[in-house]
Amino acid sequence: MPRTLLRTASAVLLTLAALTVPPAHADEGDPVAVTVNARAALAPVPETGIGTNHAIWDSRLGTDETADLLKAAGMKLLRYPGGSYSDIYHWADHTAPGGYVAPDTDFDTFMRGVRRTGAQPMVTANYGTGTAEEAAAWVRHANVTKGYGVKYWEIGNENYGNGRYGTAWEADEHADKSPAEYARHVVAYSDAMKAVDPTIKIGAVLTTPANWPDGLVAEGDAGTWNEVVLATAGSKIDFVILHWYPGALDRTAHVPDMIHLTRQQIAKHAGPGSERIGIAMTEFNTGSSSNGTNTQPGALAAADAYATLLANGVFTVDWWNVRNGIGNVTQVEGHTDYGDFGLLSSGTCTSDGGVCEPEVNTPFAPYYALQMVSRFARPGDRFIRAATDQEKVAAHAVRRADGGLAVLLINTSSDTSYPVTIDYAGFSPASGAPTVLTHTNGATAITESATGGATGRTLPPLSLTTVILRPAAAQTGLPGAPGQPAASGVTDRAATISWPAASAGARPIVKYEVHLQKGAVSEQIGETTGTSLTVGNLKPGTRHTVNVIARDGGGGASSPSAPVTFTTGTPASASCSVRLTKQSDWASGYVGAIEITNHGAPINGWTLDFSWPRVWQSLGSGWSAVWTQSGRDVRVVNDSGNGSLPTGASATIGFVGNYSGPNVLPTVFTLNGTVCTTR
Structure with missing residues (x-):
């Protein structure tokens, strides 16, 4: 400061x-669905x-x-x-x-x-x-x-x-x-x-x-x-x-x-x-x-x-x-x-x-x-994915070192109490009332009680609520979590994930599962008896986060590994390539240049499509082509002077991009419907 x-x-x-x-009083809003995914680990506390x-x-x-x-x-x-x-x-x-x-x-x-x-x-x-x-x-x-x-x-x-x-x-x-x-x-x-x-x-x-x-x-x-x-x-x-x-x-x-x-x-x-x-x-x-x-x-x-x-x-x-x-x-x-x-x-x-x-x-x-x-969130806990379907309600969750779990719920509405239902993946809460911590508008302390159940409660307006849960069964004899994974050989649609072996629990480890985080849910995208797996069918130009889980002969699952995040590219070779460069930047916008090169058959008339990665990005203006934007999608059509692209020829177009948050540049471009190589 x-x-x-x-x-x-x-x-x-x-x-x-x-x-x-x-207002002096408020009605309850529609029920809010909260998803907590104990298989989707994030950073440790x-x-x-x-x-x-x-x-x-x-x-x-x-x-x-x-x-x-x-x-x-x-x-x-x-x-x-x-x-x-x-x-x-x-x-x-x-x-x-x-x-x-x-x-x-x-x-x-x-x-x-x-x-x-x-x-x-x-x-x-x-x-x-x-x-x-x-x-x-x-x-x-x-x-x-x-x-x-x-x-x-x-x-x-x-x-x-x-x-x-x-x-x-x-x-x-x-x-x-x-x-x-x-x-x-x-x-x-x-x-x-x-x-x-x-x-x-x-x-x-x-x-x-x-x-x-x-x-x-x-x-x-x-x-x-x-x-x-x-x-x-x-x-x-x-x-x-x-x-x-x-x-x-x-x-x-x-x-x-x-x-x-x-x-x-x-x-x-x-x-x-x-x-x-x-x-x-x-x-x-x-x-x-x-x-x-x-x-x-x-x-x-x-x-x-x-x-x-x-x-x-x-x-x-x-x-x-x-x-x-x-x-x-x-x-x-x-x-x-x-x-x-x-x-x-x-x-x-x-x-x-x-x-x-x-x-x-x-x-x-x-x-x-x-x-x-x-x-x-106490030192030694690990954050896991949590999300809600209501923009006025935020959710966070941690997995405790003792096998328990805590969920933080934030109701930012000034006039609405929201009932929430909580769904858990990879965790079974114990029966009985959890410990609940609450802070409401104007309160001078956090209150603690043991009320309600693990799967639902009502959040007062402008409130913080933490629900602390015990597991339904003692967490004994399970495998240890696999070590920190690494990603290698990343292409536009595939990557090889490798990890140090987990320590066995009461029973031998029989396989490892690789789970891809998709928001607050996970999708198992492969399994192996070894400690390395090549996964495919990934979306090009996208940031992916995966965790690995060990499973023993009795079906017991470990805690998830730490996450590894990697970004897929675009095709190594294609009939077109695109290079996006920033010419200047002023912390809320920039001048960009896009060079389009045709590596295939001659083109007479072209359309380039791409999408802004984030909602806080937009097109300010464009030149050397006809630019339009619909939602986050941008379409660029050649003008009268650059529609012809013989094999090996290039066209360069320019634009002003605006942003009001972190400026993650677009990486996937299609030319006349074909995904190009981004250079």
Whole structure:
């Protein structure tokens, strides 16, 4: 975050209309079908998953009451010294020239609170006004002198905000403000810091896909910020850093593509061994005070985003921040929203003193949302697929290490209670009432009860509900889960899946089943007695996720393996080929060029068809052909000057593509009905 206490990064956030106050009563909606698939495993719940930010302007940073409140919320990672303050902060003398430093917020005080909370620390070393030597001395103080064992170290905060792309909020005293200069310093910082303690993990700042300035290339740069940083510093880092302030409450659908594109960039640019590089979301907030920053709508969005990010393999999500201060005061869903980006009240008032926040340390609604997520998804659990057929209701699920299962249900409707029916695949719940955790609009605690059954209940408006289930039978004697699968030999319609053998249980393993995830359901696409299987009949140009299950001689099934995700291509040879290139990008749209080459018989008149992968993509304009769009489908018909394509001839056409989420480019094109090779 920017260094000013109450600044909300409004320059890069979306402005949305305020939510309306709900009616006095509401009718129940139609039943919602919830599907939970225990055979479709996603990422494990990490030790550091639930986190938040501390800031050196917060005088209560190191108090026992703060630590105890964060511990009660399940916080497992605390980040310091506070967003953009990191790039003006000098730890040794505890100063931040140009910013306010509160008493009792020094590093040792922070660490005392970290230990009382039972969390891990993450420290942001000063890049903007600091040096590699200063950062190395901090590592020495923390891990050699004090023995704190600080594992995670970031190099700078939002360093792309140094004016390189026209907007400046991040301190940067380097004459060269390019990504190449930042990357060179990341290498120097990493070398100096790991010379003191080689066990630490170093993180580098990236831009978040589809968030400014992602996609921009500044004059003189060899590529985007991410491309240059990863190419230069990829071998020296252990994780990358994203920040996300979506500015709306309905952007969770962006997360899978956001993380996929980040991993794709890492794999392409960071060099050999890049699979070791993790992803940390070290600042997250809903980012829209008009929609409910610290009231229930923001809390529901926070729970949904945390669960989705963690299910997609992010190893920590850190709320901005513990305390922030009063902002734009509005009424949201029957409650005062103070426009405060903190979890806990600062007890501050508006400049005219007309409105004051609740008593200091009063938890805001997002506090309870993160507490709910921490009770729903515990370290050692594994996320599994879950989905609903109602856009106002979201579902997440985890499989517990003890064989149990937990389901998180989020009703975002402000005026409708939804009855839900829950169907389980690969899991049989025990009879009797499950444990149920609930948080409703305006509530000041999470309630716990043992009510209802495993397959149905009613969700109040604006509520979080977690259902915790035991298995119907003891999980003993079953095979262990197969090891992490890998995909090789991927073509347009096939791939070979290989995996380490599972450990046998009470009976020998007789086969392995390969299951393809299709949303919240799975389709078995093959089985084998070995540990490798080539699967076919896959859809070209599509991202596929599979799990492997071991089955023993008595029919007993293991838990699913970790997932492997791969993307099929297009035919290796075809009568046509297409090359799509981006000519320029401005983080919400781009100029694209499509080169069409005919490798078959001469063509006199052609039609090119493709589809946008996501609903947030659209055609702005096109040239050198006649362009039309229907839904997500785009059709391009030759114009009068380029309809003839002799064998070996090419035509190039151009367009403007718009996007408001992660920009996954189309990969499958058909020319006169034939699927082309995409180059």
